Amino acid sequence: MSPKLATSSHIPVLLEETMKALAVQPGGRYIDCTVDGGGHALAILERSSPGGQLLGIDADPEAIKAARAKLEAYRKAILLVNENFANLQAICIKYDFFPVHGILFDLGLSSLQLNGNGRGFSFQHDAPLDMRFNPSQDTTAADIVNNSSEAELSHLIRTYGEESHSRRIAQYILRERPIRSTLHLAWTVERAVGRRRGRIHPATKTFQALRIVVNRELENLETALKQTIEFLGFEGRLVVISYHSLEDRIVKRFMQQEARGCICPPDAPVCVCGRKPRLKLINRRVITPSEAELRLNPRSRSAKLRAAERLVNQDDGYATAEVTSFLAKAETRAWRKPVLLKKLEMVFLAA
Numbered sequence: 001m002s003p004k005l006a007t008s009s010h011i012p013v014l015l016e017e018t019m020k021a022l023a024v025q026p027g028g029r030y031i032d033c034t035v036d037g038g039g040h041a042l043a044i045l046e047r048s049s050p051g052g053q054l055l056g057i058d059a060d061p062e063a064i065k066a067a068r069a070k071l072e073a074y075r076k077a078i079l080l081v082n083e084n085f086a087n088l089q090a091i092c093i094k095y096d097f098f099p100v101h102g103i104l105f106d107l108g109l110s111s112l113q114l115n116g117n118g119r120g121f122s123f124q125h126d127a128p129l130d131m132r133f134n135p136s137q138d139t140t141a142a143d144i145v146n147n148s149s150e151a152e153l154s155h156l157i158r159t160y161g162e163e164s165h166s167r168r169i170a171q172y173i174l175r176e177r178p179i180r181s182t183l184h185l186a187w188t189v190e191r192a193v194g195r196r197r198g199r200i201h202p203a204t205k206t207f208q209a210l211r212i213v214v215n216r217e218l219e220n221l222e223t224a225l226k227q228t229i230e231f232l233g234f235e236g237r238l239v240v241i242s243y244h245s246l247e248d249r250i251v252k253r254f255m256q257q258e259a260r261g262c263i264c265p266p267d268a269p270v271c272v273c274g275r276k277p278r279l280k281l282i283n284r285r286v287i288t289p290s291e292a293e294l295r296l297n298p299r300s301r302s303a304k305l306r307a308a309e310r311l312v313n314q315d316d317g318y319a320t321a322e323v324t325s326f327l328a329k330a331e332t333r334a335w336r337k338p339v340l341l342k343k344l345e346m347v348f349l350a351a
């Protein structure tokens, strides 16, 4: 299960590292694609004050309610949207919120989801086997568990849970069906693979797999990442915190590809793809929690932060003549001043 909190009080993961990677500054404009209860969002608003603005997105309507309460003091500076971040492009255009100084993704589960709000994410609390971030989605975890074939279940548990006992677990699930509650599923997995050894519950990987499938987490992440670049202003930052290797692989591959630009085969004599780098990596090596953070919040242990900065090429359509002259001024980083940002926005909209 993706880690978040040691207790019910929320501790934003890698908080200082995230603020530094986003280069949060007064008057800046940010998108938090996973706003949840507003932990990182509050820190962004505090540090971008005066004049900062934040667009907060979350698929879970309960998270939006919690964020609204927590960020009340900044109500004039925030826009909260109950949406899937896979629709980032449509959201930015609808609310006219671009270009921005930074975009944050803090993937995984919220404290509310993890700590048993009856939504079926946790094997530690009995609840209906649901796992939908947004209750208006069609498919629940119970639908998948009870309607998939043994081969399908085995495949998804192995692929999305990286579980080596997937076949055996699928066999036991089929024998136990119908399975409608979290504890029934956790018990079934435990029977299939044996009792917990160490701190990790044997059902951890199966629950992770189901949650990823129910919420199409990997597809949504890939879709959203591709949409981020056009909404980042020059030198705008993209920061992603992930909690398992499947997510991290997607983030790493995306950032590396965009930082490389050219996708021609290595043996091609000249570049024919014409692609230019659109991102610059901020941290070549992934950032992980410090010893102090791990002591305070042990469930942050699998967090990995990657960050990149937007590059603008003279010929990528975004760079009109006006932007080109603007870029000269940007040498001084004066662009970070809101008035210049406004100017860039006007150019961007006119392009």
Ligand SMILES: C[S@@+](CC[C@H](N)C(=O)[O-])C[C@H]1O[C@@H](n2cnc3c(N)ncnc32)[C@H](O)[C@@H]1O
Pocket (backbone or CB within 6 Å): 004, 010, 011, 012, 013, 033, 034, 035, 036, 037, 038, 039, 040, 041, 057, 058, 059, 060, 063, 083, 084, 085, 086, 106, 107, 108, 109, 110, 111, 133, 220, 221
């Ligand atoms: C780990 S929590 C974020 C915690 C937040 N950074 C904080 O400090 O309070 C992850 C949040 O992302 C949301 N989420 C996951 N996938 C999403 C998606 N595709 N679209 C929108 N929100 C999503 C979840 O509902 C959850 O509330």
